[in-house]
Amino acid sequence: VQTCALPICRLGRRGGAACAAAMLAGTLTLASACGSSGSSGSTAGGSSASGGASGQTVTIGVTPAQITFAPVFYAQAAGYFTAQGLNVKLVSLTNGTAELAALIGGDVNIIAGSAGTFANAAAKGASLTSVLGLAKMSEEVCVTQSWASRHGITASSSVQARLAALKGSVLGDTSAGSSSQTDFEYVLKAFGGINPQSDVTFTSTGSPAGAEAALSAGRIAAFMLSPPTCEAVPGSEELVTPSEISTFRSMINNVLFTTQSFASGHSSALTAAATAIARANNYVVANPEQ
Numbered sequence: 001v002q003t004c005a006l007p008i009c010r011l012g013r014r015g016g017a018a019c020a021a022a023m024l025a026g027t028l029t030l031a032s033a034c035g036s037s038g039s040s041g042s043t044a045g046g047s048s049a050s051g052g053a054s055g056q057t058v059t060i061g062v063t064p065a066q067i068t069f070a071p072v073f074y075a076q077a078a079g080y081f082t083a084q085g086l087n088v089k090l091v092s093l094t095n096g097t098a099e100l101a102a103l104i105g106g107d108v109n110i111i112a113g114s115a116g117t118f119a120n121a122a123a124k125g126a127s128l129t130s131v132l133g134l135a136k137m138s139e140e141v142c143v144t145q146s147w148a149s150r151h152g153i154t155a156s157s158s159v160q161a162r163l164a165a166l167k168g169s170v171l172g173d174t175s176a177g178s179s180s181q182t183d184f185e186y187v188l189k190a191f192g193g194i195n196p197q198s199d200v201t202f203t204s205t206g207s208p209a210g211a212e213a214a215l216s217a218g219r220i221a222a223f224m225l226s227p228p229t230c231e232a233v234p235g236s237e238e239l240v241t242p243s244e245i246s247t248f249r250s251m252i253n254n255v256l257f258t259t260q261s262f263a264s265g266h267s268s269a270l271t272a273a274a275t276a277i278a279r280a281n282n283y284v285v286a287n288p289e290q
Helices: 016-033 067-077 095-103 115-123 145-150 159-164 179-192 207-217 261-266 265-286
Strands: 054-062 087-092 112-113 130-134 140-146 170-173 201-204 221-225 236-240 252-260
Touching: 054 067, 054 095, 054 265, 067 087, 067 130, 067 252, 087 159, 087 265, 095 112, 095 115, 095 252, 112 115, 112 265, 115 130, 115 179, 115 252, 130 207, 130 261, 130 265, 140 145, 145 236, 159 179, 159 236, 170 179, 170 207, 179 201, 179 221, 179 265, 201 221, 236 261, 252 261
Parallel strands: 054 087, 054 112, 170 201, 170 221
Antiparallel strands: 112 252, 130 252, 140 221, 140 236
């Protein structure tokens, strides 16, 4: 199964040119490595259908609130899974903890989730395998405009100054130990000079929607999640974007992964799923307004 990466990022207040360039690079990578761009948006009856999975059925768990997973939903809506001979059921899951529980428990066969969730679980001994890189890092640190104003944050403030202003704050994550916490801790320490264990407090919001509600109500000062979570909060703004974190610019943040036991017996189904999603990736890049 080929691994292909799609950098999805929003042309926000900062780093718009870099984001656009990354998206173009992703288009070229996918078009050459993963076959047809699918720019016509044809469905299962199109000429690109291969039917490699021969009617197999798989269940894919995915967090619906993240824009980086849009190609998974588009692959379903456009009939790309069916075109590969695959019957797919998509199951909405709230966070990485729920994803792992569903995968290990056999409730889903495949996860479209965070690379951090995958890596943390694998490091703890889980027998997992990554099938497809879905997107480069898109997580952004989100605060409210009123918070930024109170702390003297402006467009000219350095990344270090913006992050340092979070010292003493309560921050949100979707679940303890999730990538929304570990990635945030890394950014705070490496680029803000903040000790995540003593200088800030993390609280679990349960889901991206929970993070939105907590930020809007003032229960947390910030969270770090992919679009459109921040954009859904009235009066919010990006404190730090991925393009401003040097180590994030080429980092794969979302992957398609499964258990090694499922992979060993269902290689054709995994190949079909990866091909369908890569085709949808290409279409999303070629048609960003749709």
